[in-house]
Amino acid sequence: MTEPHAPLVPVLAVVGIGLIGGSFAAGLRRVGQVGTVLGVGRNPASLQRARELGLIDEVVTHEQAAARADVILLATPVGAMPGALKALAPVLRPGTLITDAGSTKVDVARLAQTLLGDKYLQFIPGHPIAGSEMTGPEAADPMLYHGRKVVLTPFEGTPGQDLHRLIRVWEACGGRVQLMDPAAHDRALASVSHVPHFLAAAYMAQVARSSDADARLNLAGTGFRDFTRIAAGSAEVWRDIFLSNREAVLHELDDFMSALQGLRATLEGDTDPAGLESQLEQAALARRFWGGRSGRT
Amino acid sequence: MTEPHAPLVPVLAVVGIGLIGGSFAAGLRRVGQVGTVLGVGRNPASLQRARELGLIDEVVTHEQAAARADVILLATPVGAMPGALKALAPVLRPGTLITDAGSTKVDVARLAQTLLGDKYLQFIPGHPIAGSEMTGPEAADPMLYHGRKVVLTPFEGTPGQDLHRLIRVWEACGGRVQLMDPAAHDRALASVSHVPHFLAAAYMAQVARSSDADARLNLAGTGFRDFTRIAAGSAEVWRDIFLSNREAVLHELDDFMSALQGLRATLEGDTDPAGLESQLEQAALARRFWGGRSGRT
Numbered sequence: 344m345t346e347p348h349a350p351l352v353p354v355l356a357v358v359g360i361g362l363i364g365g366s367f368a369a370g371l372r373r374v375g376q377v378g379t380v381l382g383v384g385r386n387p388a389s390l391q392r393a394r395e396l397g398l399i400d401e402v403v404t405h406e407q408a409a410a411r412a413d414v415i416l417l418a419t420p421v422g423a424m425p426g427a428l429k430a431l432a433p434v435l436r437p438g439t440l441i442t443d444a445g446s447t448k449v450d451v452a453r454l455a456q457t458l459l460g461d462k463y464l465q466f467i468p469g470h471p472i473a474g475s476e477m478t479g480p481e482a483a484d485p486m487l488y489h490g491r492k493v494v495l496t497p498f499e500g501t502p503g504q505d506l507h508r509l510i511r512v513w514e515a516c517g518g519r520v521q522l523m524d525p526a527a528h529d530r531a532l533a534s535v536s537h538v539p540h541f542l543a544a545a546y547m548a549q550v551a552r553s554s555d556a557d558a559r560l561n562l563a564g565t566g567f568r569d570f571t572r573i574a575a576g577s578a579e580v581w582r583d584i585f586l587s588n589r590e591a592v593l594h595e596l597d598d599f600m601s602a603l604q605g606l607r608a609t610l611e612g613d614t615d616p617a618g619l620e621s622q623l624e625q626a627a628l629a630r631r632f633w634g635g636r637s638g639r640t
Numbered sequence: 641m642t643e644p645h646a647p648l649v650p651v652l653a654v655v656g657i658g659l660i661g662g663s664f665a666a667g668l669r670r671v672g673q674v675g676t677v678l679g680v681g682r683n684p685a686s687l688q689r690a691r692e693l694g695l696i697d698e699v700v701t702h703e704q705a706a707a708r709a710d711v712i713l714l715a716t717p718v719g720a721m722p723g724a725l726k727a728l729a730p731v732l733r734p735g736t737l738i739t740d741a742g743s744t745k746v747d748v749a750r751l752a753q754t755l756l757g758d759k760y761l762q763f764i765p766g767h768p769i770a771g772s773e774m775t776g777p778e779a780a781d782p783m784l785y786h787g788r789k790v791v792l793t794p795f796e797g798t799p800g801q802d803l804h805r806l807i808r809v810w811e812a813c814g815g816r817v818q819l820m821d822p823a824a825h826d827r828a829l830a831s832v833s834h835v836p837h838f839l840a841a842a843y844m845a846q847v848a849r850s851s852d853a854d855a856r857l858n859l860a861g862t863g864f865r866d867f868t869r870i871a872a873g874s875a876e877v878w879r880d881i882f883l884s885n886r887e888a889v890l891h892e893l894d895d896f897m898s899a900l901q902g903l904r905a906t907l908e909g910d911t912d913p914a915g916l917e918s919q920l921e922q923a924a925l926a927r928r929f930w931g932g933r934s935g936r937t
Contacts, residue, residue, distance in 0.1 A: 472859055472861040473861060473862070474861070474862065474863070491861070492858070492859060492861075494859070521858075527855070528859075530852075531852070531855055531856045531858075531859045532859060534847055534850065534856045535847065535856050535857065535859055535860040535861075535864045536859075536860070536861065536863055536864065538843070539843065539863055539864055539867040539868075540863060541900075541903065541904075541907075542839060542843065542867075542900065543867060543923075544903065544919070544920050544923040544924070545896065545899045545900040545902075545903045545923070546835070546836065546839065546896055546899070546900075547923040547924075547926050547927050548899060548903070548919060548922050548923040548926065549895060549896050549898075549899035550831055550832065550926070551922065551923070551926035552899075553831065553895075555827075555828070558824065558828055559828045559831045559832050560832065560930050560933075560934075561789070561818075561828075562769055562789060562791065562825075562828045562829060562832055562833075563832040563833070563930065563934070564769040564770060564771070564788070564789075564832075564833065565770070565771065566771070566833055566836055566837065566869075566870040567832045567833065567836055568931075568934075569866045569867070569869045569870065570836040570839075570840060570866070570867055570869075570870060571836075571927050571930075572863075572866045572867075572927075573863040573866065573867060574923045574924060574926075574927045575924050575927040575928050575931065576924065577924070578917050578918075578920035578921035578923075578924050579917060581920050582913055582916050582917040582920055585907050585916065586907070586910065586913060586916070589907060589908075589910060592907065593904070593907065593908055596900075596904055598846060598850075599842070599843055599846050600897070600900070601846075602842050602843070602845060602846035602849075603838075603839070603842040603843075603893075603897070605842075606838065606841065606842045606845070607838075607890070607893055610838075610882055610883070610886060610889065610890065611886075611890055613883065613886060616879055616883060619879050619882065619883070620875050620876060620879040621875075622841070622845060623841050623875035623878050623879055624875035625845050625848065626840075626841040626842070626844040626845040626848070626871045626875075627841075627844075627871060627872050627873065627874070627875050629844050629845065629847070629848035629871075630844050630868050630869075630871045630872040631872050633857050633860065633868075634865075634872065636857075637857075637860070637865075
């Protein structure tokens with residue numbers, strides 16, 4: 344029987360101690376819901392830094408994490424997950440719950456089924472909708488998930504008590520959990536997260552490649568700053584996201600390009616100022632409505 | 641002779657008392673460099689609000705402003721400037737300096753030459769690179785121009801003493817003045833200001849029109865928030881900006897669309913993860929470099 348003050352997660356293992364994994368550990372630590380935090384990773388300097396910052400207590404191997412942890416969070420780019428799952432699978436204890444923080448869910452669910460074999464129901468795919476263009480353990484913030492949506496995409500056979508436990512863990516970090524079908528998650532995220540990043544990156548590269556880039560960037564203001572902020576994110580992370588959600592991203596990109604061509608045609612025609620204003624007004628109203636509803640400006 | 645403590649602008653007239661005009665008046669007031677502020681505008685409620693907020697001292701007509709002011713700032717959308725210039729022209733005193741805060745400069749320079757006739761050298765086109773998605777006199781902020789670039793595009797014949805006076809006025813508001821050719825200004829702004837707004841608006845409209853818009857917007861996070869913030873701006877203001885800088889905006893849009901097609905092809909090909917990462921990395925480095933140089937993140 345659990346003692347009254349035992350933490351929700353006696354032993355947590357985090358694979359990939361950067362912004363996402365470090366903030367998860369720090370968030371649980373902040374509310375006293377984690378005992379020991381084990382850190383697993385590829386980069387010794389980063390692990391060392393995470394120890395110095397108090398984000399993790401010990402550096403361990405995948406195998407040690409699989410044998411000791413009650414909950415394992417995979418907070419690596421999606422591209423690094425197959426390696427992690429292969430290493431964890433053979434020694435994974437029954438009762439250990441694995442989850443992840445990857446930005447796509449169909450592919451992660453498939454990976455878990457393929458690589459964990461008959462242990463795949465110990466894996467509950469997840470995606471906290473929070474982040475920053477900052478990376479690394481220094482960027483970890485115990486409040487990162489506070490008030491943020493966290494999507495979980497359980498399998499049909501996921502035991503209810505495991506799901507319930509993971510929900511409590513995320514809620515302890517301040518997250519607001521929402522259950523979704525993995526494909527619906529991926530389509531929605533392609534639209535509101537992956538395409539904006541794709542556009543910001545294409546735009547930033549186009550400006551930077553121009554012959555008078557310096558003169559342009561010298562006049563860039565707050566609008567430019569906000570619009571391009573996401574383009575500063577990790578190229579490795581975003582490469583993995585785009586590739587792993589390729590179909591949905593391409594579909595949304597094409598839909599966006601049609602919309603852009605339409606707005607461009609209205610401007611080029613130059614005979615319909617009211618039509619141009621009306622299209623801009625629809626966008627402005629939609630954005631203000633979202634800002635009001637989400638409590639963000 | 642001017643008294644030692646006389647303000648730089650004994651009588652200022654601001655045509656259009658919103659965020660831009662109100663902040664200019666408030667900025668000068670803050671450092672004691674303005675005497676009386678006259679307000680001119682189309683919207684009685686807005687003028688009344690500006691008086692209550694202490695942004696202006698009196699509400700006057702264009703004709704009264706032309707007869708009394710030492711400096712006149714046109715802070716209306718570019719589309720409203722012809723009307724303002726026509727009203728000011730017949731009664732404009734010699735020695736009164738007019739400037740504007742419009743986002744395009746070739747067309748404003750042309751308007752001044754056409755509508756002010758032989759008085760056009762009293763007009764020095766200008767563009768403070770500052771703003772916000774907020775509008776109206778309530779949004780006025782005496783620090784809005786602090787540390788911001790202010791572009792002036794004087795005519796060849798602009799008297800040096802007038803230019804010098806206007807530079808001192810903007811510097812009193814905290815602005816950092818830069819002189820430019822109007823066409824070069826318009827090309828640079830098309831790239832770093834107008835195209836981002838166009839893309840954000842087209843994107844926001846595309847998302848809002850989708851059949852599952854609610855589910856999507858429910859998962860939108862901080863990246864979406866930043867990327868779309870400019871889309872909330874005034875549709876009327878941006879319609880005028882796009883139409884008045886139409887050629888440069890279309891040219892930049894086409895250049896962006898080529899870049900986007902290139903990045904999309906790399907993703908669709910799906911055979912070149914390193915190439916995709918390298919393109920994303922170029923964008924990320926360019927954005928981080930700009931952020932570091934501009935002191936903005």
